[in-house]
Amino acid sequence: MPFKRLSAVTLAAFFALYVIWGSTYFAIRVGVEEWPPFMMAGVRFLMAGTVLFLYLKLRSTPNPSMREVLGGAILGVLMPGVGNGLVTLAEKDVSSGVAALVVATVPLFTTLFARLFGQPARWTEWGGIVLGLVGMALLNLGANLKASPSGALILVLASAGWALGSAWSKHLTQPKGLMSSAVMMLSGGLALLLASLARGETLAAWPSWHGWAALLYLVVFGSIIAYTAYLHLLKTVSAAAATSYAYVNPVIAVLLGVMLLGEHVGVHELGAMAVIVAGVLLIGWKR
Template sequence: MNLLEKRTGTISSKTILCLLAVYIIWGSTYLGMKIATKTVPPFLLSGLRFLLAGSLLLGVGLWREKIWPTRRQFLSACLVGVLLIGVGNTCVAVAVHYMPSGLVALLIAAMPAWFMGLDWAFFSRKRPSALTMVGIGLGFLGLFLLFNPFGAHDVRTFPLWPVGVVLIGSISWAVGSLSVPRLQMPTQIISTAIQMLAGCVLCFLISTVLEPGAWQTLPAMNLEGWTAYLYLVLFGSLVGYTSYSWLARNAPPRLTATYAYINPIVALVLGWAIGNESITPMLGVAAAIVIAGVVLMTMGKK
């Protein structure tokens, strides 16, 4: 966000376009990962996804920006890539493999709470407003209603342990995003490419340990799976992640975090319309509470 935008409170057209890309495209990637991980394990899928996307983007960056980063910039981009891609994004891929994609999106909707809490504790030291605190409480109340471990288990068709995986990924993503403005980063496109490639290296390493025989699943990938994979690469990674990376460097964290209450709506609708995921009355109520909480979080500070 440039100086004029900060003074006038306006938002540039580029910021709006990047927000829309993150809002809509990322909302659809939950279903894309769900489809692709039917055959290929999640860590290998993430590694292959960001290997191709990062390689393509690195070529574009070297052609357009023509500035290779310093050692410190390179290491900073690698660190952010490990946090955002290697841990944050891949945890989502693991979760959607075992849980409905719309529910995982609702878990990610709590992201602003981690942004603001970690920002307060370790970064800006700015205490959230009372409205923000109410929103955080409301959001977690909705999640509790949705995943209540003390409720009836006979209607639940998925395990609860992926909720903890999403929690780890959310914290990692928030830390990585909040760190970006405080690190010496390379130029925009090359920085994003290095992040993707660093993240994919971690994914491949984890896949080697936790997913034996993963590479043998590739020949079994059908047309639906390959289509989902290419969509994740071209749109989810190249367009969506690049837009998010730009926002992380140029927009306030609380503005960037607003994608969290648009994504679950898109994910829930697509999961119901295409992925045959059910939307129960309890899910609708819990989703409304979570999203209302996220709206209050982001309204708590301009």
């Protein structure tokens, strides 16, 4: 449906994903300077999931069934766990803006996975994905990813995990309403803390207020608000449209990285960003 016919809630959800999630790359980059990556991501989602679950129980929301918990847990491992967890790990070596640009591969993977589940893609969506791939090719010519090929691989794996969860979400039985977000974040947080334990992560020192501020921003805005908005979009628009944030987030992330973190953005990165932003215009055509 055209944007002018979308509900106010759906439009607000698009705004939350485009702007808030764009700023989370900056917050992650600040946070991993003082937190071990999987530990920070695990604490983030465990805190957000606990707050949301307690809020729902105070409103007398019924507990989900075991089948719903299983579906939510699968998505939690794929999306907060693999998706956000690997992005957090990669930002130890890759700039926040470039990380957001690599995650632009999400719509490509989502469309491919959606086809496996029987959902066709429109020609405009394919066209937007092609532009995204061209942007990725330009990005790999820049100095940022050449300096960290392992970081680039980790980000691609993160994108694939997130996209699989996005496409699968329409075919899995999940808890209803906000309980779905709570179960996903709790399961993803637990999976990340187990990964942190397996990697032997420890705090070198107690985080400063910068580290705690970054974590709290990710809990409230990046998790509770934005995740709820994303799940709303997955249920109301196509998977490709819901993941179109991946083309807009880089603009926000690059601007914040340059202005607040002093990150360098070269000609290849700027060219890649221009092509990727053009992709979102095409992927959302007549949406």
